[in-house]
Amino acid sequence: MSTHTLTGPAPAGLRFHPLRDSATMLRRNLKRMLRYPSMTVMLVGMPVVFLLLFVYVFGGTLGAGLGGPVHSGAVGGRAEYANYVAPAIILMTVTSTVQGTAISIAMDMTEGIIARFRTMHIARVSVLTGHVLGSVIQAVFSLVIVIGVALLVGFRPAAGLGGWLAAAGFLVLVTFALVWLAVALGQVSKSVETASNLPMPLVLLPFLGSGFVPTDSMPAGLRWFAEYQPFTPIIETLRGLLMDKPIGNNGWIALVWCAVIALGGYLWSKRLFNRVGSR
Amino acid sequence: MTTRQSSAIAVTGLRKSFGDQVVLDGLDLTVRRGTVFSLLGANGAGKTTTVKILSTLLSADAGEVQVAGHDLAREPDAVRAAIGVTGQFSAVDNLLTGEENLLLMADLHHLARGEGRRRAAQLLEQFDLVEASRKPASTYSGGMRRRLDLAMTLVGSPQVIFLDEPTTGLDPRSRRNMWQIIRDLVAGGVTIFLTTQYLEEADELADRIAVLDHGRVVAEGTAEELKRRIPGGHVRLRFAAPQGLDAAMGLLGQATRDNDALALRVPSDGSLRSLKTLIDRLDDRAIEVDELSVHTPDLDDVFLALTGDSTNEKVTTR
Ligand SMILES: Nc1ncnc2c1ncn2[C@@H]1O[C@H](COP(=O)(O)OP(=O)(O)OP(=O)(O)O)[C@@H](O)[C@H]1O
Numbered sequence: 001m002s003t004h005t006l007t008g009p010a011p012a013g014l015r016f017h018p019l020r021d022s023a024t025m026l027r028r029n030l031k032r033m034l035r036y037p038s039m040t041v042m043l044v045g046m047p048v049v050f051l052l053l054f055v056y057v058f059g060g061t062l063g064a065g066l067g068g069p070v071h072s073g074a075v076g077g078r079a080e081y082a083n084y085v086a087p088a089i090i091l092m093t094v095t096s097t098v099q100g101t102a103i104s105i106a107m108d109m110t111e112g113i114i115a116r117f118r119t120m121h122i123a124r125v126s127v128l129t130g131h132v133l134g135s136v137i138q139a140v141f142s143l144v145i146v147i148g149v150a151l152l153v154g155f156r157p158a159a160g161l162g163g164w165l166a167a168a169g170f171l172v173l174v175t176f177a178l179v180w181l182a183v184a185l186g187q188v189s190k191s192v193e194t195a196s197n198l199p200m201p202l203v204l205l206p207f208l209g210s211g212f213v214p215t216d217s218m219p220a221g222l223r224w225f226a227e228y229q230p231f232t233p234i235i236e237t238l239r240g241l242l243m244d245k246p247i248g249n250n251g252w253i254a255l256v257w258c259a260v261i262a263l264g265g266y267l268w269s270k271r272l273f274n275r276v277g278s279r
Numbered sequence: 280m281t282t283r284q285s286s287a288i289a290v291t292g293l294r295k296s297f298g299d300q301v302v303l304d305g306l307d308l309t310v311r312r313g314t315v316f317s318l319l320g321a322n323g324a325g326k327t328t329t330v331k332i333l334s335t336l337l338s339a340d341a342g343e344v345q346v347a348g349h350d351l352a353r354e355p356d357a358v359r360a361a362i363g364v365t366g367q368f369s370a371v372d373n374l375l376t377g378e379e380n381l382l383l384m385a386d387l388h389h390l391a392r393g394e395g396r397r398r399a400a401q402l403l404e405q406f407d408l409v410e411a412s413r414k415p416a417s418t419y420s421g422g423m424r425r426r427l428d429l430a431m432t433l434v435g436s437p438q439v440i441f442l443d444e445p446t447t448g449l450d451p452r453s454r455r456n457m458w459q460i461i462r463d464l465v466a467g468g469v470t471i472f473l474t475t476q477y478l479e480e481a482d483e484l485a486d487r488i489a490v491l492d493h494g495r496v497v498a499e500g501t502a503e504e505l506k507r508r509i510p511g512g513h514v515r516l517r518f519a520a521p522q523g524l525d526a527a528m529g530l531l532g533q534a535t536r537d538n539d540a541l542a543l544r545v546p547s548d549g550s551l552r553s554l555k556t557l558i559d560r561l562d563d564r565a566i567e568v569d570e571l572s573v574h575t576p577d578l579d580d581v582f583l584a585l586t587g588d589s590t591n592e593k594v595t596t597r
């Protein structure tokens with residue numbers, strides 16, 4: 001075509017570099033997190049507060065009601081409850097991070113620089129993958145802190161090295177899936193406030209599952225919901241891995257949920273981002 | 280078509296509506312490579328909408344657009360690879376420093392690390408941002424942010440640059456600095472598509488100017504051509520002696536005289552032909568003229584005359 005003679009960029013210049021662009025966007029997001037640390041502090045703070053609340057305020061009573069091999073006295077109940085609730089708190093660390101992702105995506109979308117990115121020849125999805133990778137790294141950082149605090153307040157996991165590695169891999173996977181969902185939620189939000197409210201169900205779901213009390217203690221309708229919602233198999237898998245107990249079907253069910261959430265979130269996010277003329 | 284090949288931007292029949300509000304109603308534009316094209320129009324005329332469409336940010340409802348030889352609808356990626364955009368509203372990362380913003384652009388254009396640093400340093404220098412380079416952009420003044428914005432657009436050395444009101448909010452020195460940068464870019468073969476509220480700016484920079492009104496181009500040409508289209512142009516003749524003034528007055532009936540200044544104001548469109556006729560007539564009578572100056576209306580007059588009935592209202596609805 002004659003037009004090519006005047007346009008310059010050779011086909012090679014038109015190739016996309018999604019990995020390189022994602023790494024660039026990741027660096028951007030990590031820098032932004034460092035410049036805006038109050039968000040990170042808040043995101044780690046919430047699960048820590050819940051952990052302390054549940055172990056020290058509710059732990060004695062809830063632990064006594066757990067059933068099974070009951071230790072004598074309130075201290076035994078509290079210790080046992082710390083082990084029971086820790087996986088839920090660990091998962092709450094993930095949902096809290098994910099809420100942060102939705103907020104920072106919504107904030108980012110209001111910034112003019114996103115419009116600039118859209119006019120540039122870059123792998124578009126890298127704007128989103130940069131956020132996803134940044135959030136996963138942030139979640140790992142928060143998880144280390146929260147698990148550390150949990151160990152301090154009496155969490156005594158039974159897992160060996162293998163169990164810990166499996167749990168770590170599993171947590172990264174869960175984070176990855178939920179973060180993609182949050183990226184979509186952050187984009188559909190018209191404001192930063194909406195973005196912080198939309199992922200609320202994610203934060204609440206562990207309560208309506210086996211996170212804080214066993215599901216058989218719940219009324220029938222709620223129990224039905226609790227048993228089938230995705231967070232129950234996820235928590236049960238995590239609990240099994242950390243406490244070195246059999247996880248049964250829960251592992252597979254949790255993995256399928258993660259895959260579905262990740263894929264759904266990814267496709268939804270990508271479609272939202274590629275809308276032409278969205279603003 | 281030859282016009283298409285030598286043009287950096289070619290637009291035919293571009294249409295865009297928001298709901299039932301028609302913003303662009305069959306826009307036609309051609310911008311030659313290596314020139315500055317300026318789009319003028321009242322607030323809400325659709326300048327930003329045009330820039331957004333041409334820079335792939337917004338989809339058009341109808342029309343053919345080629346940018347840098349690529350069809351906008353079919354090869355948006357090729358268009359993006361060739362263009363740089365500085366929008367009307369700031370597009371910098373406020374949490375990053377000025378330098379980090381430029382390095383971010385360098386990384387996204389896949390410049391080697393050293394080259395990226397060099398380019399960033401050079402642009403910081405060129406845009407007078409060296410001192411502020413390590414401060415977050417959120418602490419910049421409006422003008423500094425604007426300069427950073429343009430610097431970021433230039434990191435990738437684009438062939439076609441869209442500037443939506445690039446000097447709004449700049450002080451006179453920064454504005455002149457910006458003009459010089461634009462001239463240098465054009466000298467290097469870059470094509471500039473510029474919108475502005477400062478007609479003086481279009482006058483200074485633009486090779487061609489188009490006036491947008493009611494979703495269409497109502498006038499297009501060089502600044503001079505546009506000025507000649509509207510009345511108000513005249514030639515002022517100053518004479519050494521009252522006799523000359525009297526003689527000329529007798530000769531050129533419809534002129535207005537200024538006895539104190541020994542000057543005569545003759546209506547004229549300022550074209551070479553009419554000037555030659557005028558000078559020949561004076562010469563024939565051997566009337567001595569001390570000084571001759573041509574006064575064309577400025578672009579403000581043109582703008583007000585062309586968009587007169589719509590300066591305060593929005594675009595037509597249908
Ligand atoms: N996203 C949108 N949704 C609805 N209407 C819009 C949208 N964007 C622009 N418009 C309308 O389109 C018209 C043209 O807007 P545009 O921003 O292109 O004007 P402009 O010429 O750049 O004005 P200004 O000189 O004020 O920058 C305006 O009436 C505006 O209200």
Ligand SMILES: [Mg+2]
Binds near residue numbers: 326327367443
């Ligand atoms: Mg505008």
